[in-house]
Amino acid sequence: MAETPNSGTVSTRQQRIAELAKQTPQRAFISLNHYIDLEWLKEAYRRTRKDGAVGVDGQTAREYEANLEANLRSLLDRAKSGTYQAPPVRRVHIPKGTGKDTRPIGIPTFEDKVLQRAVAMVLEPIYEQDFYDCSYGFRPGRSAHQALQSVWDQTMRTGGGWILEVGIRKFFDTLDHAVLRELVQLRVRDGVVLRLIGKWLNAGVFEGGQITYPEAGSPQGGVISPLLANICLHYVLDDWFARDVRPRMSGQVFLVRYADDFVMGFTREEDARRVMDVLPKRFGKHGLAIHPDKTRLVPFRRPPWRRRKDGPDNGGAGTFDLLGFTHYWGRSLKGNWVVKKKTAKNRLSRALKAIHRWCKTHRHRPLAKQQHALSQKMMGHYAYYGVTGNGSALSSFQVMVHRIWRMWLGRRRRDGQLPWDAFNRLLKRYPLPAAVVVHSVYRRVAKP
Numbered sequence: 001m002a003e004t005p006n007s008g009t010v011s012t013r014q015q016r017i018a019e020l021a022k023q024t025p026q027r028a029f030i031s032l033n034h035y036i037d038l039e040w041l042k043e044a045y046r047r048t049r050k051d052g053a054v055g056v057d058g059q060t061a062r063e064y065e066a067n068l069e070a071n072l073r074s075l076l077d078r079a080k081s082g083t084y085q086a087p088p089v090r091r092v093h094i095p096k097g098t099g100k101d102t103r104p105i106g107i108p109t110f111e112d113k114v115l116q117r118a119v120a121m122v123l124e125p126i127y128e129q130d131f132y133d134c135s136y137g138f139r140p141g142r143s144a145h146q147a148l149q150s151v152w153d154q155t156m157r158t159g160g161g162w163i164l165e166v167g168i169r170k171f172f173d174t175l176d177h178a179v180l181r182e183l184v185q186l187r188v189r190d191g192v193v194l195r196l197i198g199k200w201l202n203a204g205v206f207e208g209g210q211i212t213y214p215e216a217g218s219p220q221g222g223v224i225s226p227l228l229a230n231i232c233l234h235y236v237l238d239d240w241f242a243r244d245v246r247p248r249m250s251g252q253v254f255l256v257r258y259a260d261d262f263v264m265g266f267t268r269e270e271d272a273r274r275v276m277d278v279l280p281k282r283f284g285k286h287g288l289a290i291h292p293d294k295t296r297l298v299p300f301r302r303p304p305w306r307r308r309k310d311g312p313d314n315g316g317a318g319t320f321d322l323l324g325f326t327h328y329w330g331r332s333l334k335g336n337w338v339v340k341k342k343t344a345k346n347r348l349s350r351a352l353k354a355i356h357r358w359c360k361t362h363r364h365r366p367l368a369k370q371q372h373a374l375s376q377k378m379m380g381h382y383a384y385y386g387v388t389g390n391g392s393a394l395s396s397f398q399v400m401v402h403r404i405w406r407m408w409l410g411r412r413r414r415d416g417q418l419p420w421d422a423f424n425r426l427l428k429r430y431p432l433p434a435a436v437v438v439h440s441v442y443r444r445v446a447k448p
Contacts, residue, residue, distance in 0.1 A: 052113070086203040104220065173214075181194070
């Protein structure tokens with residue numbers, strides 16, 4: 001993303017907002033909309049993805065850019081005067097990775113994305129001063145792999161103990177609008193900003209040719225939605241955990257959260273059970289619900305050095321899932337017990353099903369184009385799941401992609417089959433990338 005002269009100006013103003021927020025942590029900002037001017041909108045436009053799916057109006061980024069100056073001036077006037085009407089989001093469903101379940105995604109119009117980005121650019125410097133280090137999702141300079149590393153560091157430091165794996169029931173669909181407005185107003189009371197947030201929360205959902213107006217929820221897919229979710233869970237979970245839970249525990253505890261996905265760690269079972277009992281009440285107080293089938297307490301102590309007679313090799317330690325990985329105790333190359341990660345079964349299955357659908361749909365395309373597309377998909381998989389200790393799952397993914405591609409290439413033949421020797425010759429001409437560990441702890445340690 002190329003820098004522009006506006007970038008520096010906007011960054012300076014964001015720094016000023018951040019400084020004010022840090023100096024006065026109890027302050028509620030009543031005047032923020034004056035930061036949003038034409039230059040601010042131009043920077044918001046620059047930061048908005050141009051290749052995303054179109055909204056209900058069908059307008060692309062290129063079409064919007066054709067008359068950019070006038071469009072942004074009109075958008076600014078409507079936003080400030082209160083005449084801006086948030087268009088309904090276009091709902092699509094994507095596979096969730098758990099059976100036939102799907103995740104609804106709301107796609108705003110391109111102009112709506114720009115305005116949402118502009119408001120997020122005002123709010124982010126404030127809340128970045130408030131958010132705790134345990135929060136990693138959709139924050140600048142933070143990533144899922146940092147969250148995973150934090151879990152590893154803390155379970156290794158404490159020797160494991162008990163992991164509370166928690167699932168929130170349909171968080172983005174059940175987010176209470178009144179509760180969210182109340183939480184936002186603890187820090188932000190600017191009328192223009194609050195009015196825009198209200199319009200986005202009340203914007204309709206276009207699906208199947210009809211528009212509905214849900215009374216709760218914030219559509220996943222909106223630019224502002226991740227920030228609003230973080231604000232909500234900051235107060236409902238993170239701040240509560242830091243102020244009320246941690247001081248009352250008799251042992252060591254930790255929390256790691258990525259958006260609405262989180263785990264808690266405890267060195268003492270009684271602490272874990274106390275929090276597990278009170279957690280549904282805490283979330284229910286704010287209109288949210290804990291999913292009973294996706295919430296469980298997992299024994300996760302470091303296994304004894306020597307294997308017990310007639311006992312499991314890992315001493316009976318359980319496993320838990322977080323951010324697409326299954327976490328478990330395993331032996332290192334030196335024979336020590338360490339926390340390892342492997343691709344969760346449902347995520348591996350989902351990835352392979354996506355490859356299967358793609359190969360079926362595109363089996364008649366030229367081989368070079370198929371190879372290029374499959375290579376990109378495989379490298380994308382390795383880029384996320386390529387962590388130290390996950391080599392076996394990466395290799396399984398590579399082998400299965402080969403089998404799937406061979407099967408659908410065989411459907412192009414009259415006999416419906418492509419012999420392995422012929423496929424192997426094809427792979428020499430059109431090779432697919434080998435499994436690779438992208439996030440290596442050894443590579444990280446080797447850096448000076």
